[in-house]
Amino acid sequence: GAGVSQSPSNKVTEKGKDVELRCDPISGHTALYWYRQSLGQGLEFLIYFQGNSAPDKSGLPSDRFSAERTGGSVSTLTIQRTQQEDSAVYLCASSRGGTNTEAFFGQGTRLTVV
Amino acid sequence: AQTVTQSQPEMSVQEAETVTLSCTYDTSENNYYLFWYKQPPSRQMILVIRQEAYKQQNATENRFSVNFQKAAKSFSLKISDSQLGDTAMYFCAFLNAGGTSYGKLTFGQGTILTVHP
Numbered sequence: 530g531a532g533v534s535q536s537p538s539n540k541v542t543e544k545g546k547d548v549e550l551r552c553d554p555i556s557g558h559t560a561l562y563w564y565r566q567s568l569g570q571g572l573e574f575l576i577y578f579q580g581n582s583a584p585d586k587s588g589l590p591s592d593r594f595s596a597e598r599t600g601g602s603v604s605t606l607t608i609q610r611t612q613q614e615d616s617a618v619y620l621c622a623s624s625r626g627g628t629n630t631e632a633f634f635g636q637g638t639r640l641t642v643v
Numbered sequence: 644a645q646t647v648t649q650s651q652p653e654m655s656v657q658e659a660e661t662v663t664l665s666c667t668y669d670t671s672e673n674n675y676y677l678f679w680y681k682q683p684p685s686r687q688m689i690l691v692i693r694q695e696a697y698k699q700q701n702a703t704e705n706r707f708s709v710n711f712q713k714a715a716k717s718f719s720l721k722i723s724d725s726q727l728g729d730t731a732m733y734f735c736a737f738l739n740a741g742g743t744s745y746g747k748l749t750f751g752q753g754t755i756l757t758v759h760p
Contacts, residue, residue, distance in 0.1 A: 560746055571649075571752035572734060579746050618686065622748070632748055634688035
Protein backbone atom coordinates (compact mmCIF):
# COMPACT_ATOMS: atom_id res chain seq x y z
CA GLY A 530 0.00 0.00 0.00
CA ALA A 531 0.93 3.65 -0.16
CA GLY A 532 1.40 4.10 3.55
CA VAL A 533 1.64 2.30 6.87
CA SER A 534 -1.63 0.58 7.62
CA GLN A 535 -2.80 -0.34 11.10
CA SER A 536 -5.80 -2.37 12.10
CA PRO A 537 -8.16 -2.12 13.76
CA SER A 538 -8.52 1.64 14.03
CA ASN A 539 -10.33 1.29 17.31
CA LYS A 540 -10.61 -1.60 19.70
CA VAL A 541 -12.68 -1.89 22.85
CA THR A 542 -11.95 -4.91 24.98
CA GLU A 543 -12.81 -6.19 28.40
CA LYS A 544 -10.21 -6.26 31.12
CA GLY A 545 -8.40 -9.58 31.14
CA LYS A 546 -8.89 -10.34 27.45
CA ASP A 547 -6.05 -10.65 24.94
CA VAL A 548 -5.78 -8.30 21.97
CA GLU A 549 -3.77 -8.31 18.75
CA LEU A 550 -2.88 -5.14 16.90
CA ARG A 551 -1.65 -5.35 13.33
CA CYS A 552 0.76 -3.19 11.36
CA ASP A 553 1.42 -3.38 7.62
CA PRO A 554 4.54 -1.32 6.89
CA ILE A 555 5.42 0.31 3.61
CA SER A 556 6.73 -2.28 1.17
CA GLY A 557 10.50 -2.53 1.27
CA HIS A 558 10.89 -0.82 4.63
CA THR A 559 13.22 -2.85 6.81
CA ALA A 560 12.75 -0.96 10.07
CA LEU A 561 9.51 -1.14 12.04
CA TYR A 562 8.67 0.55 15.35
CA TRP A 563 5.83 0.30 17.85
CA TYR A 564 5.03 3.19 20.19
CA ARG A 565 2.33 3.79 22.79
CA GLN A 566 0.74 7.19 23.22
CA SER A 567 -1.48 7.86 26.21
CA LEU A 568 -4.02 10.68 25.93
CA GLY A 569 -2.21 13.96 25.30
CA GLN A 570 1.15 12.43 26.10
CA GLY A 571 4.36 11.68 24.26
CA LEU A 572 5.36 8.57 22.38
CA GLU A 573 6.59 5.76 24.56
CA PHE A 574 8.94 3.43 22.71
CA LEU A 575 7.88 -0.23 22.86
CA ILE A 576 9.85 -2.29 20.34
CA TYR A 577 11.99 -1.92 17.22
CA PHE A 578 12.63 -4.39 14.41
CA GLN A 579 15.48 -3.93 11.94
CA GLY A 580 15.77 -6.46 9.15
CA ASN A 581 16.81 -9.87 10.41
CA SER A 582 18.45 -8.54 13.56
CA ALA A 583 17.13 -9.41 16.99
CA PRO A 584 14.45 -6.87 17.92
CA ASP A 585 15.06 -4.21 20.54
CA LYS A 586 12.39 -5.06 23.11
CA SER A 587 13.69 -2.72 25.78
CA GLY A 588 10.51 -0.63 25.86
CA LEU A 589 7.96 -3.37 26.42
CA PRO A 590 6.37 -2.49 29.79
CA SER A 591 5.68 -6.03 30.99
CA ASP A 592 5.74 -9.65 29.91
CA ARG A 593 2.08 -9.28 28.92
CA PHE A 594 3.32 -7.41 25.85
CA SER A 595 4.93 -9.16 22.91
CA ALA A 596 5.45 -8.46 19.23
CA GLU A 597 6.54 -10.33 16.20
CA ARG A 598 7.30 -9.52 12.64
CA THR A 599 6.69 -12.24 10.11
CA GLY A 600 8.74 -12.43 6.93
CA GLY A 601 10.21 -9.02 7.59
CA SER A 602 6.90 -7.37 6.78
CA VAL A 603 3.68 -7.45 8.80
CA SER A 604 3.98 -7.02 12.55
CA THR A 605 1.59 -7.98 15.32
CA LEU A 606 1.62 -6.49 18.81
CA THR A 607 -0.09 -8.73 21.33
CA ILE A 608 -1.25 -7.66 24.76
CA GLN A 609 -2.31 -10.49 27.04
CA ARG A 610 -4.66 -10.14 29.99
CA THR A 611 -5.32 -6.48 29.22
CA GLN A 612 -5.51 -3.95 32.04
CA GLN A 613 -7.17 -0.55 32.09
CA GLU A 614 -3.76 1.17 32.10
CA ASP A 615 -3.11 -0.39 28.69
CA SER A 616 -5.71 1.97 27.22
CA ALA A 617 -3.84 4.20 24.75
CA VAL A 618 -3.18 4.77 21.08
CA TYR A 619 -0.67 2.31 19.68
CA LEU A 620 1.31 3.73 16.79
CA CYS A 621 3.37 1.81 14.27
CA ALA A 622 6.03 3.34 12.04
CA SER A 623 8.35 2.02 9.35
CA SER A 624 11.40 3.34 7.55
CA ARG A 625 13.89 2.20 4.94
CA GLY A 626 16.26 1.49 7.78
CA GLY A 627 19.69 2.82 8.43
CA THR A 628 19.98 6.45 9.34
CA ASN A 629 18.69 9.77 8.17
CA THR A 630 15.59 8.08 6.89
CA GLU A 631 12.12 9.35 7.59
CA ALA A 632 9.86 7.20 9.71
CA PHE A 633 6.35 6.97 8.29
CA PHE A 634 3.56 6.45 10.77
CA GLY A 635 0.24 4.69 10.61
CA GLN A 636 -2.93 6.24 11.97
CA GLY A 637 -2.69 4.17 15.11
CA THR A 638 -5.02 1.84 16.95
CA ARG A 639 -6.96 3.35 19.82
CA LEU A 640 -7.29 0.65 22.47
CA THR A 641 -9.82 1.04 25.24
CA VAL A 642 -9.90 -1.50 28.05
CA VAL A 643 -13.16 -1.45 30.00
CA ALA B 644 20.36 5.18 26.62
CA GLN B 645 19.21 8.31 24.89
CA THR B 646 16.70 10.69 26.40
CA VAL B 647 14.85 13.54 24.75
CA THR B 648 13.31 16.33 26.83
CA GLN B 649 10.77 18.90 25.77
CA SER B 650 10.26 21.26 28.68
CA GLN B 651 7.29 23.16 27.28
CA PRO B 652 4.06 21.15 27.57
CA GLU B 653 2.06 23.89 25.86
CA MET B 654 2.78 26.98 23.78
CA SER B 655 0.60 29.51 22.04
CA VAL B 656 1.28 32.12 19.38
CA GLN B 657 -0.66 34.64 17.37
CA GLU B 658 -1.09 34.03 13.68
CA ALA B 659 1.80 35.47 11.60
CA GLU B 660 4.13 35.64 14.58
CA THR B 661 7.17 33.53 15.36
CA VAL B 662 7.44 30.82 18.01
CA THR B 663 10.30 28.64 19.19
CA LEU B 664 9.89 25.16 20.65
CA SER B 665 12.68 23.79 22.82
CA CYS B 666 14.28 20.36 22.87
CA THR B 667 17.29 18.97 24.67
CA TYR B 668 18.71 15.49 24.50
CA ASP B 669 21.25 13.37 26.22
CA THR B 670 23.51 10.89 24.48
CA SER B 671 27.02 9.53 24.55
CA GLU B 672 26.93 8.92 20.82
CA ASN B 673 28.63 11.23 18.34
CA ASN B 674 26.74 10.10 15.27
CA TYR B 675 23.00 10.69 15.26
CA TYR B 676 20.11 12.50 13.62
CA LEU B 677 17.46 14.77 15.02
CA PHE B 678 13.92 15.32 13.82
CA TRP B 679 10.85 17.38 14.54
CA TYR B 680 7.51 15.69 13.89
CA LYS B 681 4.08 17.28 13.89
CA GLN B 682 0.93 15.50 15.06
CA PRO B 683 -2.28 17.40 14.23
CA PRO B 684 -5.64 16.41 15.74
CA SER B 685 -5.99 13.81 12.97
CA ARG B 686 -3.28 11.85 14.84
CA GLN B 687 -1.16 11.44 11.70
CA MET B 688 2.53 12.03 12.44
CA ILE B 689 4.24 14.20 9.85
CA LEU B 690 7.96 14.90 9.51
CA VAL B 691 8.66 18.64 9.70
CA ILE B 692 12.44 18.86 9.54
CA ARG B 693 15.59 16.81 10.08
CA GLN B 694 19.17 17.60 11.09
CA GLU B 695 22.32 15.52 10.74
CA ALA B 696 24.53 15.84 13.80
CA TYR B 697 27.68 16.03 11.70
CA LYS B 698 26.43 19.12 9.89
CA GLN B 699 27.06 22.49 11.49
CA GLN B 700 24.59 24.29 9.26
CA ASN B 701 21.10 24.53 10.70
CA ALA B 702 18.39 22.86 8.63
CA THR B 703 15.63 24.98 7.10
CA GLU B 704 12.35 23.98 5.46
CA ASN B 705 10.32 26.98 4.33
CA ARG B 706 8.89 28.58 7.50
CA PHE B 707 10.54 26.00 9.74
CA SER B 708 14.14 26.20 10.92
CA VAL B 709 16.18 24.71 13.70
CA ASN B 710 18.86 25.98 16.04
CA PHE B 711 21.16 23.01 16.56
CA GLN B 712 23.69 23.44 19.36
CA LYS B 713 25.63 20.17 19.48
CA ALA B 714 27.81 20.99 22.47
CA ALA B 715 24.77 22.03 24.48
CA LYS B 716 22.73 19.10 23.10
CA SER B 717 19.96 21.46 22.16
CA PHE B 718 17.70 21.32 19.12
CA SER B 719 15.01 23.99 19.00
CA LEU B 720 12.40 24.50 16.29
CA LYS B 721 11.48 27.97 15.07
CA ILE B 722 8.22 28.48 13.22
CA SER B 723 8.01 31.78 11.38
CA ASP B 724 4.83 33.43 10.12
CA SER B 725 2.71 30.98 12.13
CA GLN B 726 -0.44 29.72 10.46
CA LEU B 727 -3.63 28.28 11.93
CA GLY B 728 -2.73 24.96 10.31
CA ASP B 729 0.41 24.79 12.44
CA THR B 730 -1.76 24.01 15.47
CA ALA B 731 -0.63 20.54 16.53
CA MET B 732 1.50 18.60 18.95
CA TYR B 733 5.18 18.77 18.06
CA PHE B 734 7.65 16.05 18.93
CA CYS B 735 11.42 16.20 18.95
CA ALA B 736 13.05 12.87 18.07
CA PHE B 737 16.54 11.36 18.22
CA LEU B 738 17.77 8.64 15.89
CA ASN B 739 20.83 6.73 16.95
CA ALA B 740 23.29 6.19 14.08
CA GLY B 741 25.79 4.09 15.97
CA GLY B 742 26.43 1.79 18.86
CA THR B 743 24.15 -0.89 20.18
CA SER B 744 21.02 1.20 19.70
CA TYR B 745 21.63 1.79 16.00
CA GLY B 746 18.47 2.94 14.26
CA LYS B 747 16.42 3.38 17.43
CA LEU B 748 14.11 6.40 17.27
CA THR B 749 13.35 8.07 20.62
CA PHE B 750 10.77 10.83 21.11
CA GLY B 751 10.31 13.63 23.59
CA GLN B 752 7.11 14.21 25.52
CA GLY B 753 5.72 16.67 22.99
CA THR B 754 4.67 20.33 22.99
CA ILE B 755 1.11 21.32 22.19
CA LEU B 756 1.20 24.42 19.98
CA THR B 757 -1.92 26.52 19.47
CA VAL B 758 -1.96 29.25 16.86
CA HIS B 759 -4.58 31.92 17.58
CA PRO B 760 -6.20 34.05 14.86
